Amino acid sequence: MRKISMLMVISSTIILLTGCQFGNDQNEESITLYSERHYDTDQMLYDLFEETYGIQVNVISDEADKLISRLQNEGSDTEADLLMIADAGRLERAKSLDLFQSVESEILNEQIPESYRDEQGFWYGLTKRARVFVYHPDRVQISDLSTYEDLTHPKWKGRIVTRSATNIYTQSLMASMIAIKGEQEARLWAEGLVANFARDPQGNDRDQAKAVVSGIADLAIMNTYYIGRMLHSSDPYEVEVAQTIRIFFPNQDTTGTHVNVSGAGVTKYAKNKENAMKLLEFLSSEVAQRAFADANFEYPVNPDVAPNALLSSWGTFVAQDMILSNLGIHSSKATLILNEIGWK
Numbered sequence: 542m543r544k545i546s547m548l549m550v551i552s553s554t555i556i557l558l559t560g561c562q563f564g565n566d567q568n569e570e571s572i573t574l575y576s577e578r579h580y581d582t583d584q585m586l587y588d589l590f591e592e593t594y595g596i597q598v599n600v601i602s603d604e605a606d607k608l609i610s611r612l613q614n615e616g617s618d619t620e621a622d623l624l625m626i627a628d629a630g631r632l633e634r635a636k637s638l639d640l641f642q643s644v645e646s647e648i649l650n651e652q653i654p655e656s657y658r659d660e661q662g663f664w665y666g667l668t669k670r671a672r673v674f675v676y677h678p679d680r681v682q683i684s685d686l687s688t689y690e691d692l693t694h695p696k697w698k699g700r701i702v703t704r705s706a707t708n709i710y711t712q713s714l715m716a717s718m719i720a721i722k723g724e725q726e727a728r729l730w731a732e733g734l735v736a737n738f739a740r741d742p743q744g745n746d747r748d749q750a751k752a753v754v755s756g757i758a759d760l761a762i763m764n765t766y767y768i769g770r771m772l773h774s775s776d777p778y779e780v781e782v783a784q785t786i787r788i789f790f791p792n793q794d795t796t797g798t799h800v801n802v803s804g805a806g807v808t809k810y811a812k813n814k815e816n817a818m819k820l821l822e823f824l825s826s827e828v829a830q831r832a833f834a835d836a837n838f839e840y841p842v843n844p845d846v847a848p849n850a851l852l853s854s855w856g857t858f859v860a861q862d863m864i865l866s867n868l869g870i871h872s873s874k875a876t877l878i879l880n881e882i883g884w885k
């Protein structure tokens with residue numbers, strides 16, 4: 542009897558001191574996610590995850606490169622169990638900086654196609670985006686459009702805008718061209734494209750669409766999800782821009798449109814590895830994929846899940862046939878060539 546009441550005193554003291562109960566230990570039943578995403582609908586999924594598995598998700602949001610630096614600085618002291626960032630090129634960079642650990646799971650391998658995850662399990666793609674053409678329908682006919690390569694033709698002189706060489710999307714597109722065409726051909730392609738720029742690359746993807754509508758250029762290369770984001774923007778001009786432009790998936794009869802992912806990996810020093818894997822499995826499941834991708838107007842990576850009505854209205858498309866982790870192999874060469882040929 543005495544023993545039992547002593548135990549009760551000890552356990553209530555622990556509850557008072559730590560603010561948590563046995564079976565709900567902070568270390569075992571929560572995970573910390575470093576994420577560049579910050580969408581309200583994500584929180585609903587994390588709440589559902591917590592209800593289902595009893596694991597709380599603590600989210601720390603910041604820009605991708607800041608989260609990468611933070612993980613580097615924190616080393617083994619980090620609280621982060623998962624790092625979630627956009628672009629396979631950036632995920633590969635985090636891998637090469639030794640920030641991830643390899644994890645294997647049958648569920649992940651079933652739910653995420655091989656092309657969209659690291660083959661050693663250092664990171665897993667969760668949403669997919671395409672780098673497409675957007676054009677002004679008054680100045681460009683759909684019959685004028687075909688491939689990324691065609692944009693080097695003199696008929697496009699002074700008509701094209703896209704992002705700078707320092708941007709990861711540009712670097713990954715170039716890395717994909719090196720993978721497909723080889724270094725020499727890819728260099729000639731980039732030179733030809735730069736020769737047709739309407740201006741020195743500047744601004745983000747939305748600024749490229751705005752340049753098309755304002756008449757600076759006729760065609761922009763940009764990521765699909767920005768069109769969805771602009772259509773739902775609180776800025777009426779962005780809505781007008783997105784309603785004016787048209788979208789085209791290049792290389793449909795040849796090598797496919799460049800796609801990329803946003804994704805996540807379990808950190809090297811994760812203190813809650815199993816729970817972090819459970820969250821990855823949950824976010825790639827049929828239950829979560831549609832909502833998770835929809836939050837940023839992206840395509841689900843899980844082939845069993847259809848995209849939303851807006852994305853479906855653009856039709857299906859053929860993507861580059863490429864293991865995205867291979868982009869990492871070519872990324873430093875891509876950056877070097879872009880600098881050499883004067884892609885600003």
Ligand SMILES: [Fe+2]
Nearest residue numbers: 627746764767
């Ligand atoms: Fe983006």
